[in-house]
Amino acid sequence: MxxxxxxxxxxxxxxxxxxxxxxxxxxxxxxxxxxxxxxxxxxxxxxGLENFIFSGYNFQAKSVKTRYEYCPKEWLMNYYPLLGAVETTCKPRQHVAYLKNHKCGSTTIVQIFNRYRRFYDLRVAEPKYGYHFWGPVDASKIPRPPKIKMEFINTVPLNGTEDKFDMILHHMVYDEEVLKRVMHADTFYTTILREPFSQFKSVFNAFHFDKKYNIFNADPMREFLRNPQKYYRGGTKPASAFVRNSMLFHFGFPDEDDTLRNNITFIKQFIAYIDKKFDFIMISEFMDESLILLRRLLCWDMDDILFASRNVLNYTYKHVDDPELRRLHMQWSLGDYFLYSHFRQKFEKLMKAQGPDFQEELEAFKICLKNFQNDYPYQ
Structure with a gap:
């Protein structure tokens, strides 16, 4: 009043x-x-003037200090029941490096992290050029964006932990040494993966590869997968990095090297390297479960992981599930299938280890999420 x-x-x-x-x-x-x-x-x-103007459209216009209105306090469950941990309390982790993987639900995850860092006034790394850490280039016009470099980051920390960033969230190609220099030593590294064929269909649509490759028939995706090398042309076309092993590429995988691209031994070694460097990898097909596990690992409140739908698009071949096309795509992007299989198995193992309270928390989260999305159905 x-x-x-x-x-x-x-x-x-x-x-x-x-x-x-x-x-x-x-x-x-x-x-x-x-x-x-x-x-x-x-x-x-x-x-409230902001609520009157933005109600139902932009939840960030609403005061970020307004909390616990979608989840009753007794459902926030600010404890750490992960893998039978003895401790029932924990300290929230606020240093996060998120590898934003194209067309995997990443925009939704970034939305969550952005709300959190605004609420706690955390320092986030910003790109010097545009909305990505690819340098002064348009990734849609070059074959392969480079790995993140110090000169791609706006206001690089000079020295001392007080100069480090709390979060990094924008698109980038992972480089361990650069991130070590700008992020805190206790940074939590995470990303999200999606079933490879579904991710490919979404990428093919989003980057308009039918137009890039001048495929004008009625089924351009099928035409491409039947003879990908004809259109790929050695990866010289713009945005080539995103049409083959796209998810693995974001980790810095040298997909352009044909001697390594289908080398199963090398692929497995590279995935083992990722497994050591990343604390948790979410799975898009288990979005709610991923967020509950993320909440537990970070020791966040349930309100912290609520989200509105983002970038949900429909396109001609979104629901195409042709076994022949899937087989052709697996031949074309073998690395992504190994990557997804490894981390999905690891994810499911972690989820099964949570105990009965995990399902209870999941059901509570769905109620909170429904309350939230009634106010903010889409952003």
Missing amino acids: AAIGRHRSKLAAIFWTVVIHVRGRSFLSLLCLYVFFVVLWLVILPF
């Missing part, structure tokens, strides 16, 4: 200032002005 009173005092001052400046105008103009301010005074201010 005190806040409403302050807003109304300011509004009254603005009203009389405007009246003084418009004196001499027609009676109708003054009447319209009066009605407008009365509506603001009686209707909008008690509800």
Whole structure:
């Protein structure tokens, strides 16, 4: 109520200032002005001006200090029941490096991290160029974006832990040494993967590869997979990195090297390297379960992992599930299938180890999420 009173005092001052400046105008103009301010005074201010304007469209317009309105407090479960841990309390981890993988649900995850870091006023690494750490290039116009470099980061930390970033969230190609230099030593490394054929279909649509490769028949994706080398042309076409082993590429996999691309021994060694460097890898097909595990690993509240739907698109071949096309794609992007299989198995093993309270928490989360998405169905 005190806040409403302050807003109304300011509004009254603005009203009389405007009246003084418009004196001499027609009676109708003054009447319209009066009605407008009365509506603001009686209707909008008690509800909250930002909520009135943005309700249902932009949950970030709502005060980020408003918490626990979608989940009852007893459901927040700020404890750490992971793998039978003895301790029942924990300290939230606020240093996170998120590898944003194309068309895997990454935008939804970034939405969650952005809300969290705004709430706690955390320092996030920002790209110097555009919305990615690929340097001063348009990734859609070059074959392969480079790995993240120090010069791609805006305001690079100079020295000391106080200069490090709390989070890094934008698109990049992983480079361990660069991230070590700009992130805290206790940073939690995470990303998300998606079933490879589904991810490929989404990428093929998003990057308009039918147009890039001048495939004009009725089924361009099928045509591409039947003879990919004809269109790929050695990876010289723009955005080539995203059409083959796209997920593995984000970790820095040298897909352009044909001697390594289908070398199963090397692929497994590279995946083992990823496994050592990343603390947790989510699976898009288990989004809710992924977020519950993420919450437990980071010791966050349930309110911290709520999300609105992002970038949900429909396209011609989204629901195509042709076994022949899947087989052709596996031949083309073998590394992504090994990557996904390894981390999905690891994910399911971790999920099964949680015990009965995991399912209870999952059901509670779905209720909280439904409450949240009723207000913010899409962003």
